[in-house]
Amino acid sequence: MLAAAGDLLLREGMAAFTIEKVATLAGASRMTIYKWWPSKGALAFDGYRATVEPTLAFPDTGDLATDLRTQLHAFVRLLTETPAGRVMAELIGQAQTDPELRASLLEHYTVPRRERAAEVMRRAQERGQMRADADPQVVVDQLWGACYHRLLTPDHPLTVDFADALVDNVLRGVAA
Amino acid sequence: MLAAAGDLLLREGMAAFTIEKVATLAGASRMTIYKWWPSKGALAFDGYRATVEPTLAFPDTGDLATDLRTQLHAFVRLLTETPAGRVMAELIGQAQTDPELRASLLEHYTVPRRERAAEVMRRAQERGQMRADADPQVVVDQLWGACYHRLLTPDHPLTVDFADALVDNVLRGVAA
Numbered sequence A, B: 001m002l003a004a005a006g007d008l009l010l011r012e013g014m015a016a017f018t019i020e021k022v023a024t025l026a027g028a029s030r031m032t033i034y035k036w037w038p039s040k041g042a043l044a045f046d047g048y049r050a051t052v053e054p055t056l057a058f059p060d061t062g063d064l065a066t067d068l069r070t071q072l073h074a075f076v077r078l079l080t081e082t083p084a085g086r087v088m089a090e091l092i093g094q095a096q097t098d099p100e101l102r103a104s105l106l107e108h109y110t111v112p113r114r115e116r117a118a119e120v121m122r123r124a125q126e127r128g129q130m131r132a133d134a135d136p137q138v139v140v141d142q143l144w145g146a147c148y149h150r151l152l153t154p155d156h157p158l159t160v161d162f163a164d165a166l167v168d169n170v171l172r173g174v175a176a
Helices: A002-012 A019-026 A032-034 A041-052 A064-081 A085-095 A099-126 A135-150 A160-172 B002-012 B021-028 B030-036 B040-052 B064-081 B084-095 B099-126 B136-150 B160-172
Strands: none
Touching: A002 A041, A002 A085, A002 B084, A019 A032, A019 B160, A032 B002, A041 A085, A041 A099, A041 B002, A064 A085, A064 A099, A064 B030, A064 B099, A085 A135, A085 B021, A085 B160, A099 A135, A135 A160, A135 B064, A135 B099, A135 B136, A160 B002, A160 B136, A160 B160, B002 B030, B002 B040, B002 B084, B021 B030, B021 B040, B030 B040, B040 B084, B064 B084, B064 B099, B064 B160, B099 B136
């Protein structure tokens, strides 16, 4: 069910997403779906998470710069080359006036994803690849947060080159 | 009119904002207001810009780190200590499904503000305070974009200490 919901969402976007279509794709009844998900939005968001999770895994090869670039490239491609970007933008947008959606988005998506990114950075700190006094949670906002900024106020392009520049700036600094 | 609109918005937020109240505050008729602004949203956004502009000026004292900190502190305080934060969050949120609002927000707000921030950084590059090969537009996303990220997905606090950590990371880098 989740796979069917996620596939449909990433292929056709939120506008074309219906419980009926998911039911057909999954060979289930609408009744069954409503038993588990209270609304179309809840099913879409759950399907989204389940489907993008493998794409957005945080690698930990032992080299922080490479790992950040790998993850950010996958993240940027997901947001720009599939309907996932529009879906996330609309979810974050709606969350500004929908406290329940906001709570769910934070609890089930942004908080756990932040935590995983921070963990990769903490291991890099233990390996001596990152300053011990730099806060991984701040770096999260300067990498993924910067990408969301270009997604939500799209006056400059969100590209893999941009992702590489983000990693460069944050790792090396921009001071002359 | 703009001053009255901006004052009302920053004092009471978007929910309490009406054309009637602005008319009373400005001693003007509703007809006059409708002649110049097609909607409540348009008037609110124009009033917002006019009112926050002086607060959000970009200083250029000759020291990049100080100037960035000064501007970001004012920006963070505006977003967290006045209803401006909620107003901006709701405007960006609505812009995700309202192409006209998105175009207006980009043209009248984010693009010119980006440009002014980038100009301060280009002058710092000329003074040799910032690497010549660092893209000021990328730094914009890593400072102001990072703040918007905490505003829009509020799972970590948006504070002046956070702003200082952003400037530190981006200027010095986080590599050990």
